[in-house]
Each structure stands twice: as C-alpha cells, then as structure tokens.
Amino acid sequence: MSEEKSLHFLEEIVEKDLSTGKHTSIHTRFPPEPNGYLHIGHAKSICLNFGLADKYGGKTNLRFDDTNPVTEDTEYVESIKADVRWLGFDWEEEHYASDYFDQIYVLAISLIKKGLAYVEDMTAEEIAASKGTPTEPGRESQARSRTVEENLSLFTAMKEGKYNDGEKVLRAKIDMSSPNMHMRDPIMYRIKKTSHHRTGDTWCIYPMYDFAHGQSDSIEHITHSICTLEFEVHRPLYNWYVEQLGTFPSTQYEFARLNLTYTVMSKRKLLQLVQEKLVDGWDDPRMPTISGLRRRGFTPLSIRNFCERIGVQRRENIIDVGLLEFCIREDLNKVALRRMVVLDPIKLIITNYPDGSTDILKGENNPELEDNGGYRDMPFTKELWIESEDFQEVPQKKWFRLAPDMKVRLKSAYIVHCTGFKKDETGKVVEVHCEYIPESKSGQDTSGINVKGTIHWISAEHALDAEVRLYDRLFQAEDPSDEEGDFKLNMNPNSLEIIPTAKIEPSLKDAKPGDQFQFIRKGYFTLDSKFTTEDKLVFNRTVTLKDAWAKMTSR
C-alpha cells in the first residue's frame, strides 16, 4: 500500500506538460545574481528546481544572472557554487547570462529591424515621468518614430562607447498606455562603463533583466522557468519577447518566496547587516544564509527536509523558525555523538571516593544508533564539574536534580547522595558535597535505588577548556521588516552569548570543524570553522534540545 503523496501545483503542471506531450522532458534552472550570498529562501528555490527535474527525469542548469556589473563579483559566484553543492545538488550545465551577450545583442538588433525597439535620448527622470502612473497612461516618446536605420546606427554607437552612462537606452516599442507598467516601452539595454567580473571591458551596454533573463531561458531551452511571485507582472513582457523573437517558448511560473519568523530574508537587508558589522560576515552563524547555517551546524539534509515540509504555493507565508529547528534536531538526534560539557561549572566533591583514584567509565556515543554507536572512555574522579543550575539549595517543587539530601544519577556513572554544600563570601554555592553509592555503577547497578534525575559531569582533573558560543534569534520581532522604523532596531541584543571557558570532556579534543555533537542535556553543537585554532576550540550551538523543564518553570 503506497500512500499517494499529493502533488504541488508545479508538479501538476509538469505532469500535465509531460502527459500532453507539450514537453518530452523538462529543463529547469537556478538563476542567482552573483551579488550576495545564498540564503535559506534560495534553498527553497534550489530544492524546487533541482527537485522537479530529479523527480521527472529532467535537467537543471546553474545560471548566473550577471547583467549588472556594478553589483556583481566573482566572490559571490564562488560562494554560490559552493553552497549549491553543499546542499547536495549537481547542475547539468553552468552558464552565465554574460556568455550570451553576443546572442542577446543580435536579438536586440532583430527587434530593432522589426521596428519593435528604438533608441531613447531621454534621461532616466524624463523616462520615469513619461511612463505615467498605474492609474494614468504614459506618453509616447518622440524617439518612437525613429527609422530602423537611425536606431541601428544609434544602437551601434551605444555599443561602441560613443555615449556615456545614462545618455541613451534601447527601449522595446510596446504600449505606453498598457495597464501593466512593465509593458510601457521597457528598457532593454543601458550603458554602464563599468568593468564586468567576467567580460571585463568588452561591453559597455548591458541588457536588462527582463530581456536577458527570458532570452537566456530560451537559449538554454528551459521548459519551466520558475521564479518568485514579485515577477508575476513581468510575465507578459517575458512572453512578448519570446513571441516577437520567435525564440524557444520557455514559460515562467511563480511561487511564493520563503519568509521565516525572527529573521530577514532580503539580500539588501542582509548586506546591510554585513556592511554595518552588526554580524560577523555573511557566514555569521546567526544569519539565514546557507553559509551561516552551515557554520551554525545545520546539515544539508535538514535543510532539504525543511524545504520539503514547507511546501510550495502561491500565497504569502511566514514559516515558524521552530519548524527549521525541528528539522535540524530530527537529523542531528540520529547522527550527533553524545558528549558531556559543563557550561557553567561548580565543583561536586564525592567525599567517600578515594583521593587520587581514577575510574575509567564507558559512555555511549549515541543511544539512537546500533550498539549505542560504540563507547568512549570517561575518567571519573573524586572532584567533578557539574552544571551550577543542577543544584538548588532549596529545591522547588518537582525538582529532581541535586539538592540537600537528594539523590541523582551521574550519567553513565554512579548515583550520588547530596550531603552538603559550601558557599563563598558572597553566598554563592561553590561546592556540592556528595557520597556515591558504589553498587550503583552504570550498567551493573545492584543498589535497587531509583532516582528521577540524571545529570552530566566531567572529572575536574581531566576536563579541558573550550569556548562555547550560544546563539539566539537575531531579531526580537516575528517579522522585523513589518515593524515601524528601521528593521535593525529590532535586533536581539542577546543573540550571541560567549562562554570563554566551558569544561569539556577529554574526548572532544580531537573534534574537527564541522563535526556535530550533542552536548548531553544542553543542545547540539559543532566545532566552529572560523575561530577554532591549534590551542583553542570554539563550539557553536546549533540549536538547544527541547526543554520541558524550562518550559514548565517559565509558566
């Protein structure tokens, strides 16, 4: 019995196109502009485009939409390729709109020859003014009446650099009174005497998105050109170029972009955070970028699962970041090695344990794996570090950790009975005193004692120091862009907490950047790839564990 998985609207379109013979196979593309780093919203588009082709035996190209030399850079090209690969996708062909500049130029010439494009002399301001408004029609430009020959020679002169930026543009001759603003003689080419990251100074005229994008799709025989909803009103123009030029009829389809609670997703805003140094670069672990999520400890699988779960539709949405957290916990629970780390240490002294003696205990690597994923050694001694929050001088109700006269299990070790504690001058508890129960050793417990609480610990003598970085949401508002004023006013001042000297168990010293761990009872962590050095380990918290106790006490 196979559960019928329902199709989303794009899958339905593809199945229909395939069954009606409109297409015998499909070809999609992921078309980023290399002017920034990819974020989780792009991941949705990547999963969609590659996923669709995968599912229906088609192909997907990676194409850089590099038609604006002012904002683009090879740094971005490289990061985008790395991110797509890291997510687990391999493109069929790698292309650049700039590789098509010759072909696109020829197409422009042919539109001029058909009398469907003309060279404009007006300034940007004048053009904008003559375009009218959404409710009022625009005015036709005098340049509209130029002859084909005149347009041809003017356009050639543009290409040859005879004019400066802004002096001339090439416009499509469509309809200045169209209810769709994009059809009011849109600009096809503008002059930019800026070096392009790939074509250098070969060109000084560059095609606009609407002209270049659709025609690039046609050149690559893209069957389904998938983009986000804001391009919906561009579709008539996209189709107009295809029809007038008789090029391959790629078809544009739109879906709703991803929004996530407590973060921003626009490249412009993310760039601001980077430039104003409000975060530590594009790959800051708090950023919703692919590189940030990677450094934070997210896995490609968790992101792909997330994209699968959120679905694809045409309605505006804002996804609860809790779903992303669920997806990473779901994955990491199955693969992350369990380790003991004490973030805020106090001493636990086992008064009836022999001085100078060391017991080597076995700790399971991961209870979710077969044979617990194997075991690592954990030295046990008289003096241990435990989490200060695991002791309460006066226990609140339902407390089942340490408190005077209470018993807890030390994970993978013994049950201990609290006999006392010591405070410093300020009244802060600095030592907890316990007696251990020798017959309660983990795995061979004959004590018959049942305890409710289990806590983590590290031998003080063997513990190592490491820096641990705890991250929280970057913004305090669910939808920072929706708030009054500058979105940056909504930043969470406590989105990063650095613990300079956490106590970590010895086996962690061989961790490699990117390794993933569950620090028992604390959360999932990964070794940071940027700040870790020979003699200093830096761990990033990917996500906390679900914490029923914290939830209960916060009520």
Added chain:
RNA sequence: UGCCUGAUAGUAUAAUGGUAGUACGACAGAUUUUGGUUCUGUUUGUCUUGGUUCGAAUCCAGGUCGGGCAACCA
C-alpha cells in the same frame, strides 16, 4: 482608486463537486540512566454574503482583507 494575484486550525500544507486530513506548535499521559528521543491521546480551521447543486473548501456573482506592480536593480 488602474492592473496582476491570493485567502483552509497559532504556522504551514492536503482534500481537484461526495467523511475537512497531515506536519510543526500547544496541552495531557506512558516509556526513558539526556526534564532529550520514542509512543499515545486532546485541542483549534474552510474570510464574508448570496447563488448553482441531492451535496460546495472546491463551481458562479458581489463584498472584505492581504501581497505585488510606476529602478537605466534582479
């Protein structure tokens, strides 16, 4: 007050004229050497008004509310 577009639990997403279901969340319980995991149960929904129909979330008409569109950006 033009054009395009959308509206199903808190958030997403199914049901394609025939029992409104699923996931995340929330709540309750069981299991647990992680207050984790796992398991069980509960909770909450078709924007509105008409119409067509034996039957409407679905089709039709009007309304309401949301998003997008007037860069030589993509």
